[in-house]
Amino acid sequence: AQSVTQLDSQVPVFEEAPVELRCNYSSSVSVYLFWYVQYPNQGLQLLLKYLSGSTLVKGINGFEAEFNKSQTSFHLRKPSVHISDTAEYFCAVSTMNRDDKIIFGKGTRLHILP
């Protein structure tokens, strides 16, 4: 079975500073990887996804993530955060089998300091 571990429950960072949200996964088969963002009182929005190919994935709102198979990681980065990035971020995994479900981590709350 697959699992996702988000190493930080909360990350405080000053506005315009860089940020990295960490994610590790566990799976015995090849996987798809995702980052979703959830703004207060809203559903989930897909930031980016890794399906295959280049290990550096670029997403919306200036975010990017790098797939590292040897370290089973998929960390999310942004070079300069804004107050509008305040949200909950979820890393997620799915196998490549049709019918499989997406499994989510517990989330990391990004807190932007003025």
Place this chain on the structure above:
Amino acid sequence: DAGVTQSPTHLIKTRGQQVTLRCSPKSGHDTVSWYQQALGQGPQFIFQYYEEEERQRGNFPDRFSGHQFPNYSSELNVNALLLGDSALYLCASSWDRSATGYTFGSGTRLTVV
């Protein structure tokens, strides 16, 4: 192009009651998955519907049941509500059971008192 629509947005029920939540998938999508998100937690998979059949199920009791209609819309039913069922219920749609393109609705906030 409408995304995923969920109704109602908020709901308050009493312990022991039954509730029905509704989801209309994004246009062109035929698969619906339901998730439960407790406060401060990540979404937990409940079940997935495709071709009007439950295809997968997570670790939820039989009190949780669902249905998919010919127009691909779906319902989530919860019987004998417990306080612990209080959560945000999210519906996600995709095409042909693919996990590569989930679109989520804004959710239904269920409070059980």
